[in-house]
Amino acid sequence: MKISNLLKEEAILPSMASRNKAEILKELSSHLVSIFKIKETADTLFKILESREELGSTGIGDGIAIPHGKVPSIDEELLIVGRSKDGIDFNAMDSNPVHLFFLLVGPENAASMHLKALAKLSRILSNPTLRNKLLNAETKNEMFTLLADEDSKYS
Secondary structure (H helix, E strand, O other): OOHHHHOOHHHEEOOOOOOOHHHHHHHHHHHHHHHHOOOOOHHHHHHHHHHHHHHOOOEEEOOEEOOEEEEOOOOOOEEEEEEEEEEEOOOOOOOOOEEEEEEEEEEOOOHHHHHHHHHHHHHHHOOHHHHHHHHHOOOHHHHHHHHHHHHOOOO
16 A cells, blocks of 8 residues: 555645644545545534544654544545644644644555554654655745655555
């Protein structure tokens, strides 16, 4: 699975306006619905993500969160990337603010594909140099290129 195949440059939000967890999830949901033109509304997607967060925070630490869920109307994994320069309290495992958000949604009937995408994202984002470069990237094109380059290092 290639993360770079899931991501479009226009699906990157380099300067998120949100100031709290709910706002982040709403902003990411709205952007995903807008970019990928899925049948679900942004509000429906937000509720899916909110339900997942109730099971435990998707803030994995090191300034990263990977909110995720399964969506009835889609047949492939979809990815949106967002960045908050200030950082957001996302109840992350390490209790630190989250700056980089990777919203991953997948089809309801493709658990294996969804888990592979989550694992691949986690592996790529474990690189502290990449995380730092993503935080300091000036444009969405630069963020896209950084992620694609890192993705190419893994089979």
